[in-house]
Amino acid sequence: MNAMNVTVTGASLYVEVEGSEALPALLLWQPGSCNLRVWDHLVPELLSRFRVIRVDLRGLGKSSAAEDPETQYTFEQYAEDACKVLDHVGVSTCHVWSQSWGSRPAMAFSALNPDRVVSAALYAANIDMPDVKAQREGSKMAADKRRVEGVITSSTPDGFQIHQSADAAQEAMKAMRKFVLADVVGKLSMPVLIATGEYDPNLTSSRAIAESAENIELVVLKNVGHNSILEHPSLALETFLRFHNSMDSRGPRHC
Numbered sequence: 001m002n003a004m005n006v007t008v009t010g011a012s013l014y015v016e017v018e019g020s021e022a023l024p025a026l027l028l029w030q031p032g033s034c035n036l037r038v039w040d041h042l043v044p045e046l047l048s049r050f051r052v053i054r055v056d057l058r059g060l061g062k063s064s065a066a067e068d069p070e071t072q073y074t075f076e077q078y079a080e081d082a083c084k085v086l087d088h089v090g091v092s093t094c095h096v097w098s099q100s101w102g103s104r105p106a107m108a109f110s111a112l113n114p115d116r117v118v119s120a121a122l123y124a125a126n127i128d129m130p131d132v133k134a135q136r137e138g139s140k141m142a143a144d145k146r147r148v149e150g151v152i153t154s155s156t157p158d159g160f161q162i163h164q165s166a167d168a169a170q171e172a173m174k175a176m177r178k179f180v181l182a183d184v185v186g187k188l189s190m191p192v193l194i195a196t197g198e199y200d201p202n203l204t205s206s207r208a209i210a211e212s213a214e215n216i217e218l219v220v221l222k223n224v225g226h227n228s229i230l231e232h233p234s235l236a237l238e239t240f241l242r243f244h245n246s247m248d249s250r251g252p253r254h255c
Contacts, residue, residue, distance in 0.1 A: 001016055001017070001018045002016070002017045002018070003015070003016050004016075004017075004088075006084060006085050006088045008058075008080070008081045008084045008085075009072065009077070009080070009081075010058070010066050010067035010068055010072045011058035011059075011063060011064050011065070011066050011067065011072065011081070012063065012064045013055055013056060013057075013058060013063045013064075013081060013084075013085060014036070014055070014056040014061055014062035014063045015053065015054065015055050015056075015085055015088075015089070016036060016053075016054045017051065017052070017053050017054075017089055018043060018047060018051070018052045019046075019047045019050055019051035019052050020051060021051060021090075022051075023049060023050050023051045024049070024050055024051065024094070024095060024118070025050065025051045025053060025086070025091040025093070025094035025095065026046060026050035026051065026052050026053065026094060026095045026096075026097060027053045027055075027082060027086070027094045027095070027096050027097075028052065028053065028054050028055075028096075028097050028098070029096065029097070029098035029099070029102035029103065029105060029106035029109075030054075030098075030099060030102045030160075031099045031100035031101050031102050031227055031229075031230075032100060032101025032102065032173055033060075033101075033161060033169060033170075033173060034060070034102075034160050034161055035056050035060055035061025035062070035159070035160055035161070035162060035163065036054035036055065036056050036061055037061070037157050037158065037159050037160040037162075038099075038156075038157055038160035038229070038230070039052075039054060039157075039229070040157035040158075040160070041154060041156075041157050041233055042229060042233055042236075042237055045237055046237075049241075049244070050095065051091075053085065053086070053089060053091065053094065055081070055082065055085050057078055057081070057105070057172055058072065058073070058077070058078075058081065058168075058172060059073065059163070059165065059168035059169055059171055059172035060163055060168075060169050060172055061162070061163055061164070062164065063164075064164070065164070065165055065168035065171075066168070066171075066172075069168075069171050073171050073172050073174060073175045073178075074175050074178050074179065075104065075105045075108035075109075075175050075176075075178070075179040076108070076112070076179070077175075078105040078108070078109065078175065079105065079108050079109040079112045079113060082109050082113075083109075083113060083116065086116065092116065093115070093116050093117065093118050094116065094117065094118065095117070095118050095119045095120070095121075095244075096109070096110055096117055096119070096120040096121065096122075097120075097121045097123070097240060098120075098121070098122050098123060099123045099124060099227060099228065099229045099236075100123065100124045100202075100226055100227050101130075101173065101176070103122040103123060103124060103125045103126070104126070104176055104179075104181060105175065106120065106122055107120070107122055107125065107127075107181055107184065107185070107188070108179055108181065108184060110122075110188055110190065110192075111184035111185070111187035111188055112184065112187070114187060114188070114189045114190060117190050118190060118191075119190050119191045119192070119193070119243075119244070119247060120188065120190055120191075120192045120193070121192075121193040121195065121240050121243060122192060122193070122194050123194070123195045123196065123228055123229070123236065124195075124196050124197065124200055124202045124206070124226055124227070124228070125194045125196065125202065125205065125206050125209055126202040126205040126206065127181035127182050127185060127205055127208075127209060128204075128205050129176075130176075130202070131201045134201035135200065135201055135202070135225065135226040136226075138197065138199035138200050138201055138225040138226055139197075139199065139200075139225025139226050139227065139231060140225070141199045141225065142197055142198070142199040142223050142224050142225035142231060142232075143225070143231065145199075145223040146223045146231075146232065149223065151223065151232065153230075153231060153232065153233070154233060156230055185209055185212055185213075186212070186213070188213065188215070188216065189215065190215070191215055191217075191243075191247055192213075192215060192216040192217065193216075193217050193219065193239075193240070193243040194206045194209060194210050194216060194217070194218045194219070195218075195219045195220075195221055195228065195236070195239045195240070196218070196219075196220060196221065197220075197221045197223075197224030197225045197226060197227075197228055197231070198220050198221060198222055198223070198224060199223075199224065199225045200224070200225050200226045201226075202226065203220065206218060217243070219239050219243075221235055221236070221239065222235070224236075
């Protein structure tokens with residue numbers, strides 16, 4: 001694993017890169033209020049197929065807070081940051097995988113930089129304001145269903161909600177209110193997978209996004225709530241790899 005700090009406009013970003021440079025690049029976007037450790041249990045399963053790039057957004061994890069919170073905690077800035085990181089590690093194009101809140105800046109990045117994104121897996125995608133209470137209730141109902149069916153969920157990764165500054169982490173999340181995602185959905189020209197839990201209130205928005213274009217596929221994840229990579233990681237991974245297998249069967253793709 002190669003860990004580094006990448007200097008961008010108004011911040012220093014903590015980045016981890018793993019995997020062979022000969023493999024396609026995969027850029028991960030984590031759920032809200034999480035750092036890149038949230039992917040620790042899934043990255044080892046990805047390294048046979050991808051060069052995995054993880055970034056702590058400015059204000060989160062080991063990345064520094066933004067120098068100007070008003071102008072630098074925005075999805076446009078996060079997209080620019082991602083481009084700077086990709087440039088720094090010598091990657092021209094990448095696949096994207098995001099979860100929950102992370103699917104918001106990931107969607108913005110993909111729409112604003114379609115020439116750099118080969119495919120996007122936007123889990124629990126939602127272009128409306130979140131209903132946090134309903135998300136929590138849905139995740140609880142899904143957990144009860146999995147328990148009845150004997151599905152055992154592995155323990156969550158260590159330290160995935162630790163940040164240098166709790167205040168900065170909260171400010172970073174406010175970027176959601178400064179960008180209208182509905183305006184850019186039509187710019188998602190690459191193959192897109194939306195995978196959303198059947199008990200996630202985001203499913204309503206996910207369905208609407210998927211119905212807006214033929215290149216967007218929706219998969220409803222059984223007995224899953226709002227955060228599949230933590231609630232049912234094996235199903236989340238299986239669904240992601242099936243999406244990539246389906247693209248491979250349609251012909252070679254490069255990144």
